[in-house]
Amino acid sequence: MFKIIRTIGAATRSIQTVSNETFKPLGLNNNLFIYLIRTVEQPGMFLGELADSLQIDRTTSFRTVQKLVKLGYLELKNDQQNLKIKRVFPTTKAKELYPQLHDYEQQSSDVLLKNLSTTERNQLAKLLDKLNI
Numbered sequence: 116m117f118k119i120i121r122t123i124g125a126a127t128r129s130i131q132t133v134s135n136e137t138f139k140p141l142g143l144n145n146n147l148f149i150y151l152i153r154t155v156e157q158p159g160m161f162l163g164e165l166a167d168s169l170q171i172d173r174t175t176s177f178r179t180v181q182k183l184v185k186l187g188y189l190e191l192k193n194d195q196q197n198l199k200i201k202r203v204f205p206t207t208k209a210k211e212l213y214p215q216l217h218d219y220e221q222q223s224s225d226v227l228l229k230n231l232s233t234t235e236r237n238q239l240a241k242l243l244d245k246l247n248i
Contacts, residue, residue, distance in 0.1 A: 153168055
């Protein structure tokens with residue numbers, strides 16, 4: 116059973132290594148690009164929703180969002196009904212970069228899954244959904 120977890124871990128580290136190198140010139144290493152992808156795809160999430168969607172603790176997520184705000188990729192706006200809630204929106208800079216980020220994500224998926232048939236990919240997706248993450 117350890118082989119499964121180790122294989123998942125190896126795949127994750129491999130993707131992270133390449134992505135960190137690819138996006139470092141943009142200040143998006145350490146997986147910061149993932150925040151942009153989620154925010155462009157779901158603009159207006161409140162900070163807790165974003166953290167939960169990335170499965171990252173809220174304090175780390177908040178610090179990361181602040182960094183991305185300083186870099187000009189994200190902006191925070193008060194919720195109209197509850198001023199205690201901050202919502203996260205992509206800037207034009209993030210929206211313009213999104214196609215490159217999406218292409219990278221697609222290429223990484225294609226490389227990782229290239230030896231699986233469509234049926235096997237569907238099976239893998241169903242099995243991964245069952246994991247306690």
